[in-house]
Amino acid sequence: MTVDQEHLTQARRDVMAQAQLPAWERIDQKARNRRRRTRTSFAAAGVALVAVSAVGAVDVKAHLDRDRGAIASVAQALPAQTNRCGVYPSSEKEIYVIYSGERSCFAGAVSYLTRTVDGGRTWQTWQVPANVNCDGAPLVTPLASGTAVMCDLITHDSGETWDTLPAGRPVVEAVPAGWIVLPGTSITRSTGQLTVIDPVTGRRALLAHSLALPGGEELVVTVNGWPRLNSDGSIWAMSSQLALGRGRISLDRGRTWHTVTLPGHRGNGTNSELTTYDGRVGYIVADDSEQYVQILRTTDGGRSWQPMARQERSDELLATAAGGLIAMKATGPELSTDGGRTFRKLTGVAGVIVRTATGAYFADGSVSVSDDGVHYQRIQPPR
Secondary structure, eight states: OOHHHHHHHHHHHHHHHHOOOOOHHHHSTTTOOOOOOOOOOOOOOTHHHHHHHHHHHHHHHHHHHTTSOSEEOEEOOOOSSOEEEEEEESSSSOEEEEEESSSSOOTTSOEEEEEESSTTSSOEEEEOOTTOOOSSSOOEEEEETTEEEETTEEESSTTSEEEEOOSOOOEESSOOTTOEEOTTOOOOTTTOOOEEEOTTTOOEEEESSOOOOTTOOOEEOSSTTSOOOOTTSOEEEEESSGGGOEEEEESSTTSOOEEEEOTTOOSSSOEEEEEESSSSSEEEEEEOSSSEEEEEEESSTTSOOEEEEEEEOOSEEEEOGGGOEEEEETTEEEEESSTTSOOEEOTTOOSOEEEOTTSOEEETTTTEEESSSSSOEEOOOOO
């Protein structure tokens, strides 16, 4: 090797050592937009500058490739003979729909994923990868803009490509920063543990500390039957044995849990719904008679409760932003903006409303989506 070659080799090594980009998750974890250009400048001359350009281009391309999963979806038109299995909104703009190529939705059937990012004006369709591993029919769980889980796969480009979720579920003391409680996970009677997930990497873990009630009572976790980490770091749960009138609340991201006695308990299935939006303001339905219920409200995280209204029975409650409250009634969903004192019908909205992991509100009867729980946009899937 000549002296000039030795200098060139050393220059390249020096450039590579300096040209390391920061962890991509830290650059843009919230928006999942990993397509920023990173500019790196070095005071080097001649061939060193060429080496900087080359190394920089390689590093940027490696980061951009992380957007692309190893499993590519096959784009195609949605076949005419399909059956719609489920609608899964991430927001008013970004919505996923699963179709089955069979008359019913079941594991192993040829399935199709359609996705819109403009509120339903245009749709793109792919065949669900054949190697997806599902316990039942495929379903989609949006975690962030562009990011969703489908069975054992995760996408960061709204369904165009997928990666297999990392194997293993280590135990963590509390929900890590930036992670969420995985929607749809059950709380086992034996351990009372929750599964949490990192929306960026798809890594999953189990909470170390059980939220099980003494005596082995089974728990359901609000809102709408699946776990939620509230903005204040709390998680609320209640016993599925409604006559017991007890719940469990964590104020520290699942690190510790304490038992609460829910108000209005009369020992006969009194408490039918417990809901909160932010962990501070919450509501509960308490039986008043066979026909009427009392709605009670807390503004201090469940420490104290105040009766708000007596009304005809509603099946479920769902808290929204700014203290709003949705009641699911036989005649359709109704909204309260005064803490549950009065309600008005949500015009054009039908069925049961649920809140997704991304904060969107979805009414299954009318196939309507809302970003704030108040104003709904009806979606027109391809069929």
